[in-house]
Amino acid sequence: MSTKKISEGTISRLFIYLREITALVRMNIRTISSAELGERTNLTDAKVRKDLGQFGQFGVSGSGYDTGELKVALERILGKDKTWNVAVVGTGQLGSALLAYPGFKQHKLSVVAAFDADTKKIGKKISGVMIDSIEDMPKIIKEKKISIGVVAVPSESAQDAAEKLVAAGVSCILNFAPTSLSMPEKVKVKDVDLSRELETLSYFLANKR
Amino acid sequence: MSTKKISEGTISRLFIYLREITALVRMNIRTISSAELGERTNLTDAKVRKDLGQFGQFGVSGSGYDTGELKVALERILGKDKTWNVAVVGTGQLGSALLAYPGFKQHKLSVVAAFDADTKKIGKKISGVMIDSIEDMPKIIKEKKISIGVVAVPSESAQDAAEKLVAAGVSCILNFAPTSLSMPEKVKVKDVDLSRELETLSYFLANKR
DNA sequence: GTATGTGAAGTAATTCACAGCT
DNA sequence: AGCTGTGAATTACTTCACATAC
Incomplete structure (x- = not known):
């Protein structure tokens, strides 16, 4: 758990990414680039990378993000595992x-x-x-x-x-x-x-x- | 109507000020300083002045804002006069x-x-x-x-x-x-x-x- | 070649602080 | 003396752009 402050905007966008990623996993799409994810959520590729980058390195250079892994990571980050x-x-x-x-x-x-x-x-x-x-x-x-x-x-x-x-x-x-x-x-x-x-x-x- | 861009945050705060000012007018309070208005809305005095300052000069140095005047001004700015x-x-x-x-x-x-x-x-x-x-x-x-x-x-x-x-x-x-x-x-x-x-x-x- | 991760640059919003008005 | 209006300083957020990894 890092110590730097995460902005409300970032948090709220992480939920948007998670929603999209969940849909992608359901559609059996295994990999997505920041550019594509940005396209689908009406955000920029840089913003996607900066937001995710605050929590670790989830992507693979040259190919993008593994949807399954990213989904699990986002759920953990966002506390969706607890009630x-x-x-x-x-x-x-x-x-x-x-x-x-x-x-x-x-x-x-x-x-x-x-x-x-x-x-x-x-x-x-x-x-x-x-x-x-x-x-x-x-x-x-x-x-x-x-x-x-x-x-x-x-x-x-x-x-x-x-x-x-x-x-x-x-x-x-x-x-x-x-x-x-x-x-x-x-x-x-x-x-x-x-x-x-x-x-x-x-x-x-x-x-x- | 000035041409500079007003932020969403400012607009949304203007509605907060208007709500408070309306209450003050009802309570027959004629004048309020930016510090007091900030106190009541959980915002800072500087923010109150900056926000209002974008639309003109409504205050009186040394005494503050006339609640009646400010109410009318805010209503006009915010388009509360139309349906x-x-x-x-x-x-x-x-x-x-x-x-x-x-x-x-x-x-x-x-x-x-x-x-x-x-x-x-x-x-x-x-x-x-x-x-x-x-x-x-x-x-x-x-x-x-x-x-x-x-x-x-x-x-x-x-x-x-x-x-x-x-x-x-x-x-x-x-x-x-x-x-x-x-x-x-x-x-x-x-x-x-x-x-x-x-x-x-x-x-x-x-x-x- | 393609796409990440991230410093550096650029914008925007907020806070400071004070000259100037009443 | 009290309080506004606003440049200047600060802080936060976004976009750029590129070295690096696959």
Whole structure:
């Protein structure tokens, strides 16, 4: 495990490569050059090589990368060999949709707990997941070894929900509330904000020549 | 309208500032410094000033920014004064959810058409929007002056759906398929890929010290 | 000949730091 | 005195280009 810092961009592209490589392996294509891989992912050959180069030397001069080997290497680098437990805070419209979302399982993330401030909901199940009281969060997060917390509450309560998750021991937050959380350095926060994506499109339309 | 290129990062932060400023105006706070605005948005004072500085001089030395003025300026810059028409291609689980999603309307985007390849669905309505045949896309996109296309089809059909949208005249694509689209320079593509966000979290967990 | 891996060059984004305005 | 606007310095990211390996 090297010590130099890897950029978010690189990580996110590694997943793109992995997806493509997986498809190639399925198609029985054994070898691929950085140029071809770049073509297929709409990236440049240099970027492909630089990204991969940060983790070791996977290629063979003159012929390219072995798809099978690269797939295994990327899976290891990206931690696709382990499963992580997830808790969702907030079980409104969005929270419920997330509890039903199959993508978590597909990415080796297992949603094992849900929390809601509304006492009427506690004890009920959504998509097979029991809704617990916020008060029980510390105990449950520890017991179930949960490392990812999903914030699916309104903006006003988002900071509070995130702080409770972190206090209980999670180290990653996936934030769906359209507000910026302040969190200690060591906590990884990922904002998912569809509104902002939409807004960016409006800007582009308003300002294109 | 200046001619220098504005980065995506800046645009996306302007929306963050606007959100905060709107809250401040509601709270009757008349003036704010870049340092305070940075504090509230978890950004630095210098970044706030640099971002705003690209569009003009909105501040007053010694006192800061007038929240009311800044709000109006940001709204104008970001095109929040116009409404844009949207078409959704694909009316499966995701497409249907998007047709029901209130966020479009909130951001002055109006979903006025939906398309699906499945002939059994054509003529039906989802959340009040009629599902049309892909064949009618060119006509409908033009008639309804649609400028944003949302791709909510499986990966295999995503490139094709996007090309049809562009051929029909849209200039922005919001892509929900986990695949990279190749599109002409002039088309703005925005990828929304929850899977990739989730995967990035796994990486962080797998690799934290 | 073909394609990698990687320093060096070139761009872009961020942070610093301060002159100048109120 | 307080805070903006902005060049200059720094840091991060990307692209170039080529020596090296097969």
